[in-house]
Amino acid sequence: MKIISWNVRGSGRLQTVKRLRQMLKLHNPQMVFFMETKLGRQQMERVRRRCGYTNGIEVDPEGTRGGLCLTWRNEVDITLSSFSKRHIDVFVDDNEKGCKWRFTGFYGSPYIQDRNESWAVLKSLATNKDFPWFVVGDFNEIMYGSEKKGGLPRDKRRMELFRRILKECQLYDVGYEGSWFTWERGNLPETNIQERLDRGVANMEWINMFQEDYKGGLSKSKMKERRKKQVLIRKLTELAKKERDYETLEELIDTKINLNFELEKEECYWEQRAQIDWIRYGDRNTSFFHGRALQRRSKNLIRKLKNKDGREMGDLQDMEGIARCYFKKLFSTE
Template sequence: MKSISWNVCGLGSPRIVKRLRHFLRQHNPQMVFLMETKINKQCMEKVRRSCGFLNGIEVAAEGSRDGLCLAWKGDILVTLRSFSRSHIDVMVNEEVDNVEWRFTGFYGSPYVKDKEESWNLLRKLGQNQEHPWLVTGDFNEIMYSFEKKGGLLTEERRMKAFRKTLEECQLEDLGYTGAWFTWKRGNLPETNIRERLDRGVANDKWRNLFLNGNIQHLIHSISDHCPILLNTRNGTDYVGRQRFKFEAWWIMEESLEGKIKSSWETPADSLMEKMEMLQSNLMV
């Protein structure tokens, strides 16, 4: 089963929704967890259905902040366990393979003063280790200093608190392939920051159940966050990219020049990263 977890940074624009639909058609996941939708439940349900997902759970945004959605297709059975403005916790039954496991979509607080509240929630969820358990989402924290490039150093006590929480929950990081970073961009040098805020973690039962499972972080232009693409069956099914082709209709788009300029001006480490960013931006 393929699933995607993504902090979309708002779905209030029809243009953004159109790009989301294209992205989901491209990767064809059976389950999607979206964070920071920034719209109410009715609007989110409409967006979800337009993306081809008839089944879903929405948590409304509070004003212009937060908002979660878990959507899935009919070939899997999803049973709700609990939810809050920071998480959606479900049991997933893959009828084709006759396997059942637990999925938690998690959104950690971006505010330092609320970090402990986020970790307390995760610890509470982790008290039940009966099932294979996967947690993906935007944790809004890094585990180690090398997961951040640019800006001020993150305090060691914050990273240690995050690592300790995962250890107490018996969750291990699944690693990454592709673009692991989240952008924080601005006109000042200290705002051009890359951090690994989005990740997947799982307990031993889940890892042993899906020995061939794999996770990939993608680049996408509608959000500063990386979509997390996970395949439980075979990690090699989706890692290979589609052949890139320049579409003639792109030259009719008013945004083309801006996409090329922004991609090329990205403070990436190499020419290849700039080219990959340009390719990703042109395909959405």
Template sequence: MKLLSWNVRGLGQSRTVNRLKNMLRDVNPSVIFLIETKLQSKRMEGVRKSCGFINGIDVASNGRSGGLSLAWKNNSKVQVRSYSNRHIDVIFEEDLDGVSWRCTGFYEAPEVENREASWALLRSLDDMPDMPWLVIGDFNELLLASEKQGGRLRSESQMNGFRMDLTDCNLEDIGYNGIWYTWEWGRLSSNNIRERLDRGVANPAWLTLFTDYHLDHLVHSFSNHCPLLLTTSSSDQTRKQMHHFRFEAAWLLDESCEGEVRNLWNSCTGNIPDRLTRISLGLEQWFIRIKKEKKIHVKALQQRLKELSESQPNDDNLEEILETKLALNMEADREEI
């Protein structure tokens, strides 16, 4: 199973939704947990369905803050246990062995004065000690001072409260691959802050059940939080889909498209239906080549963004990060067209 958890920082604009769709097409998760949707339930349901997730639970935002959505593909077996404005708790049944395990999407209160209530909520959810349990999301807190760079030092009492909460629930951090931080603020080196606020934690039963899982911090071009992609098994494969010929509107944005159509038409003989058939086959080959080139370009941009994000921030570095994110967003816009 692939599970994507992301504080998207609002889905009120169509461009943001389109970029989310582009991300989901790229990683193809079977379950998504979205945080800070900033949408009412009905509108979030429409966004979720437009992303291809018919089934799900949508928790309304409080004005322009909050909002959660946990959604799953049709082939996932899910039992909903409880939900609130801070969590969505479900049980998954794996197809292969019929093994059941709990997953709680969690959003800890961003306000310091509300942390105790959030920690009490997590402790109250610890009511099935023998079942494998994963909690994933935005905890808005650090476990260690080393998980923060820039800005004011984190209060030791806050971090200790978080550590004690996880200990009481028999949960431990499951680690990650990728850049070390999940949240960033500030475009200049003088005010840049980086923190690891998003994570996955699990109990020993879950860690015993999934021995070859991995959690990746994905590079991103919008939201100040990075997406977390959990893969429960290294053998998980993206399903291949049937490809049907369609003329893509985005092809018209490529300078070589017109010339390719002209060359294919001129090189064909016979009646019009036969020529159109040959052109469609030729365009498919052209599209495969162009798509491969664009994929290489996007991967290069993502790799550069990863390198920049891992380096020590300075003004030149942060400026190039913005330019690289802009280039990635432009590619996402073309893809959406």
């Protein structure tokens, strides 16, 4: 099943509707979730029908802010569960998978003062844990510093809160394919800001159910990132050999910044993957669990200690004597 989530930032203009129709014709998704429609129910219904979708649920905007719409093809069986100005929650009767799962289109408030209210809505939706659950939309928040480029750094407490909310809801980022950033403002390099505000998150039941699709989507993007990282490393090596002038130093610094950004991005990805893998396999009696246990044991094993003369001792009895003397001296009273 193909699903598109799109913050249209107003769908009343003819140019926007034209773009909508072209994109939907090109990708032909079974489900589409629109945010910031800024249109009343009747107006948005006319727009989606012009795009070829007869089924839909619309949520009115508050003045010129917000507005949501979830629409789907006739072959998809949808049952509405709940909706608000922040979400549309439905059950999908999936004929391909032969089961029912939850879909939630979510739109987080772009205003800091309303952020807690957005997270409260998400937490209230997480109380129903009986079905595989997929949440997609514009959360208007980032998880890590690497998900923002340009402008002032994001407050760490805000990012930690977002990660904690997702953890409490037992939702995990399902990755991405294509551009890392989903929102951009400013045309000039010095004013340009890019952020990854849109994402898909899901519980383990949903991830396990769509495991093949999930892995396939990640492999292409990771290969592209690996190539980009290799190019940056080669460029950095070449620049380091050049004569140091102003232009070379400027390019060297810029390349280092981009490489550090790519490394941080990869670190964030593997941190999320490690959490998912541990939840999926960690508490089972499998080779994965034993491999992790052996790896941790090997990492924590002390192989040598230095005595007071600076000599390295690897014998177990010698190491015990060195440790005993060290702590005896540390805790003795002068």
